[in-house]
Amino acid sequence: MSKQIKVGVIGLGARGSSLLEGIILQTPDVEVVAVCDLYEDRTEHAAKAVERSQGKRPFTSQRYEDVLAIDAIDAIVVCTSWDAHIEITIASMEAGKYVASEVGGAYSIQECWKLVETYERTKVPCMILENCCYGREELMVLNMVKQGVFGEIVHCSGGYMHDLRDEIAYGRENRHYRLDQYMNRNGENYPTHELGPIAKVLDINRGNRMVSLVSIASKARGMQEYIKQNKSNDPELAHAAFKQGDIVTTIIQCARGETITLTLDTTLPRYYSRGFTVRGTKGMFTEENNSIFLDGVHDHNAVWSPEWGNVENFREQYEHPIWKKYFEEGVKAGHGGIDWLVFADFFESVKNQTLPPLDVYDMASWMSISALSEESIALGGQPVTIPDFTNGKWMKR
Ligand SMILES: NC(=O)c1ccc[n+]([C@@H]2O[C@H](COP(=O)([O-])OP(=O)(O)OC[C@H]3O[C@@H](n4cnc5c(N)ncnc54)[C@H](O)[C@@H]3O)[C@@H](O)[C@H]2O)c1
Numbered sequence: 053m054s055k056q057i058k059v060g061v062i063g064l065g066a067r068g069s070s071l072l073e074g075i076i077l078q079t080p081d082v083e084v085v086a087v088c089d090l091y092e093d094r095t096e097h098a099a100k101a102v103e104r105s106q107g108k109r110p111f112t113s114q115r116y117e118d119v120l121a122i123d124a125i126d127a128i129v130v131c132t133s134w135d136a137h138i139e140i141t142i143a144s145m146e147a148g149k150y151v152a153s154e155v156g157g158a159y160s161i162q163e164c165w166k167l168v169e170t171y172e173r174t175k176v177p178c179m180i181l182e183n184c185c186y187g188r189e190e191l192m193v194l195n196m197v198k199q200g201v202f203g204e205i206v207h208c209s210g211g212y213m214h215d216l217r218d219e220i221a222y223g224r225e226n227r228h229y230r231l232d233q234y235m236n237r238n239g240e241n242y243p244t245h246e247l248g249p250i251a252k253v254l255d256i257n258r259g260n261r262m263v264s265l266v267s268i269a270s271k272a273r274g275m276q277e278y279i280k281q282n283k284s285n286d287p288e289l290a291h292a293a294f295k296q297g298d299i300v301t302t303i304i305q306c307a308r309g310e311t312i313t314l315t316l317d318t319t320l321p322r323y324y325s326r327g328f329t330v331r332g333t334k335g336m337f338t339e340e341n342n343s344i345f346l347d348g349v350h351d352h353n354a355v356w357s358p359e360w361g362n363v364e365n366f367r368e369q370y371e372h373p374i375w376k377k378y379f380e381e382g383v384k385a386g387h388g389g390i391d392w393l394v395f396a397d398f399f400e401s402v403k404n405q406t407l408p409p410l411d412v413y414d415m416a417s418w419m420s421i422s423a424l425s426e427e428s429i430a431l432g433g434q435p436v437t438i439p440d441f442t443n444g445k446w447m448k449r
Contacts, residue, residue, distance in 0.1 A: 057402050060086035060111075060119040060149075062140055063132030064094040065228070067154060071131060072098055074385050075395050077105040082399060086111040086119040089132075091227065116140050120147040127402045129181075130154060133229035134241075138163045138419070145176040152179045152398045152408070153415065155244045157422020161439060164416040164423070168441050171412040179398050179408035180415035182248035183386075184326060186393035189363065190249035191372035193330055193337045197253050201346070201370070203334030208253055210246025210339075211315030211327040217278040220319065221289065234296040238269050239426030240316045241296070244418045246326050247314060248410070253330055254310055257413045261446045262312070262438045265304045267425035269297025274319030294319075302425050304438070307446075314421070337363070413449075416441040 059082055061072050068089070076082060087098040087110050095112045102110045113119060116136075120128070120143055127150040130140045134156030144151035158164050171178060184190060197205060216230065223231025233241055254260050272294045279289045300316040315327065328339040335346040341360035345352070350359065374393065384392035401408040420438060428436045440446065 055081050055403070057082050057126050057399055058085045058124050059083065059127050059129060060088065060122065060125045061098065061129045061131065062088045062116045062119060063130055063136070063154070064089040064091075064098045065131070065133070066226075068129075068131030069094070069098055069101070071129070071386070071391065071395075073101050073105075075391050076129065077102065078384070079395065079399060081403070084110050085125060086113070086122055088113050088116050088119045090114055116143065120144060120149065125149055127151065127399075129398075134233070135159065135229070138167050141178050141415075142167055142170045145170045145174045145178055148174070148176055150177055150179075150398075150402045150408075152181050152395075154181050155183075155242070155248075156419065157239075157241050157243055158416075158419040160423050161420055164420045164441065165439070168412055168416050177401065177407050178412050178415060179401070180244065180248075180410050180418065181394050181398070182244050182410055182414075182418070183390040183394040184245045185248040185252060185410060186374065186390040186397075187249065187328075188372075188375050188388070189337075189339060189342065190252075190328060191374055192363070192366065192370050193328070194249070194252050195372045196337070196344075196366070196370050197330060197332070199370070201335060202330060202332030202337070203347075205253060205310060205330060205332045207311050207313070207331040208250040209313040209315070209327060209329045210250055211317055211325065212242045212245050213315060213317040213322060213325045213327055215320070215322050215324070216318040217274060217321075218282075220275060221279055221283055221286075224288065234275065234294050234319070235292060236295055237426060238272075238295045238297055238300075238429055239422055240267055240300050240302045240314055241422055242316060242318075243302070243314055243421040243425075246328060247312070247418050247421060248414070249328060250312055250330075251414065251418065254306055254308075254312070256306070257417060257442055257446050258449045259446065260306050260308045260310075261440055261442070262304050262417060262421075263307050264435050264437050265302055265421065265424055265428060266433050266435050267300060267302040267428040268433045269301075269429045270299040272297050272319070274298045274321075278319075297429075300425065300429070302421065302428075304421070413442050413446075 383389040
């Protein structure tokens with residue numbers, strides 16, 4: 053493979069355009085040769101950004117199939133709304149192109165299986181762009197877990213806890229996909245930001261796997277109240293019923309016996325958090341106040357607030373090598389640097405024709421949680437099984 057990677061970017065809304073300009077066009081040895089969005093104005097806006105940066109206008113289309121038909125393209129980046137991720141990822145693998153997809157949840161288990169089967173037949177790699185797996189805290193804690201600092205890990209929890217009421221309520225004006233999701237579905241629609249780092253801690257698909265889940269949704273009141281206060285003259289939304297419960301709690305059981313609790317909390321007022329928490333037989337970490345508790349070191353009877361933020365005391369010893377190197381080289385843009393890291397790994401695997409670190413089995417199993425949670429909620433919180441997308445290979449991988 054030549055040193056220069058030729059890339060097509062599909063999906064150019066808020067995320068796609070910011071990744072294009074902030075990360076992809078800033079990456080040495082990457083040339084954007086095609087841009088595509090269902091909306092012509094977004095495609096055009098992106099084409100202009102590429103032309104300004106590279107001095108050459110890229111190919112443009114509203115049909116992703118046209119981009120996949122370009123022989124010279126080595127890799128595809130999918131930043132579309134959730135419903136097109138798996139379809140375009142599969143089509144890219146069929147076209148022989150390395151593909152990286154933005155995060156989101158799956159709509160059915162069938163599409164997750166199709167993803168895995170396409171990879172196993174074509175051997176063309178795909179990667180889920182789970183940038184939170186590259187978070188500084190997440191990686192330091194992972195490093196500590198691997199060194200046994202927290203003992204045997206028993207339980208992890210996390211959430212996507214982000215007040216998105218304005219993004220949802222202004223979905224029509226901004227042509228944003230989330231509004232329809234919240235009006236029509238009820239489930240853990242965005243599991244991977246917290247589940248990705250937890251899966252790394254628990255060796256999911258590499259020595260362990262997720263076996264079953266139960267999911268329960270609260271009533272949906274947050275959007276109604278927000279619309280009453282801020283958009284009461286909106287003819288569509290003023291009397292709309294939202295299906296999506298305000299808080300969705302999902303509990304996952306793993307083959308080695310650990311439990312995982314995921315919380316989706318996006319339609320009530322709150323501060324942002326992914327609530328990453330790891331509990332082991334010798335200690336714990338929690339993102340809520342960035343603190344570490346170690347048995348025998350800290351006093352479990354003492355008031356904990358003076359220790360908030362004590363992760364800083366562990367940096368020197370446990371900072372993950374990825375972040376040590378990153379600080380030496382200079383942290384780049386994008387969600388505190390994590391966007392740069394996830395793309396660096398993807399482009400590196402394209403360049404070297406190697407497997408990306410977050411692979412098809414991760415993508416299928418993490419994304420499947422959305423479809424399974426919808427099913428469990430629809431059944432009143434009944435347990436549902438999580439398929440083994442590795443077909444038994446998790447034991448030896
Ligand atoms: N990793 C992160 O930190 C992070 C942050 C924000 C968003 N995201 C993810 O990025 C994705 C996009 O989010 P967004 O906020 O930009 O949404 P958006 O609605 O602003 O943009 C999505 C775009 O995809 C396009 N699209 C949909 N189907 C398509 C198809 N078949 N072919 C071509 N284009 C198509 C739409 O026209 C739209 O312009 C989502 O999956 C979201 O979850 C990830």
